[in-house]
Amino acid sequence: MSNEMPHTEEPSTKTPQNGVVLFDGVCNFCNSSINFVMDRDPSCFFKFGALQSEEGILLLKNAGYQSEYLDSVLLLQDGHVYRDSEAALRITRKMTGLWPLMFGFIIIPRVIRDAVYNWIARNRYRWFGKMDSCRMPTPEIRSRFI
Numbered sequence: 815m816s817n818e819m820p821h822t823e824e825p826s827t828k829t830p831q832n833g834v835v836l837f838d839g840v841c842n843f844c845n846s847s848i849n850f851v852m853d854r855d856p857s858c859f860f861k862f863g864a865l866q867s868e869e870g871i872l873l874l875k876n877a878g879y880q881s882e883y884l885d886s887v888l889l890l891q892d893g894h895v896y897r898d899s900e901a902a903l904r905i906t907r908k909m910t911g912l913w914p915l916m917f918g919f920i921i922i923p924r925v926i927r928d929a930v931y932n933w934i935a936r937n938r939y940r941w942f943g944k945m946d947s948c949r950m951p952t953p954e955i956r957s958r959f960i
Contacts, residue, residue, distance in 0.1 A: 832859060834873060834960060835905060836888040839864025843934075843942035844887070852958060854909035863960035870960070885935055898935075899927035 835851065837844040848862055863870040865888070874880070874888070877895045889901035896904055899919075906916040919927065 832861065832891070833905070833908065834861045834863065834890040835901075836863050836865045836870045836873065836890070838885075838887075838938075839866050839870075840945045841938050841942070842944065843938045845945075846942070847887075851905055851909065852955065854911060854913060856910060857908075858958060859908045860905070860958070861960050862958055867960070873960070886931075899924070899931040902931065903927075 835848065837848055839845070851860065852862070863873070865871075865874070873890060877890060879888075879895065886897040887901050887905075889896040889904055891904065903917050903920050906913045908914075
């Protein structure tokens with residue numbers, strides 16, 4: 815079974831309408847990024863879950879994707895599944911401050927955006943480290959996780 819996951823913007827009636835961000839739960843960089851997004855999402859638009867969690871695996875399966883895929887942040891929103899740079903840019907659109915301006919980078923061809931994204935993704939453990947298990951949310955933020 816391949817770990818490749820196609821890009822998609824096709825609607826799927828099986829994905830949630832609100833934003834669900836699935837991330838590598840053992841990656842230190844990914845966990846820091848989720849904290850960053852949560853701090854800039856006061857309306858609590860996004861829910862979060864580890865790709866490795868039972869709920870994350872189920873959401874991926876229901877959207878037609880393999881559960882072994884751990885190389886990208888995934889955004890399930892409005893019946894679509896976004897990954898790589900597109901997911902990251904779409905997440906910034908819902909953040910406070912000047913962060914929504916980052917979505918302007920969507921005009922850069924996907925092949926270039928994803929090349930940069932994938933370079934960071936390939937090196938994230940080496941640069942930022944890895945935990946032995948997925949993070950456990952604190953009671954204060956538990957409601958933000960699936």
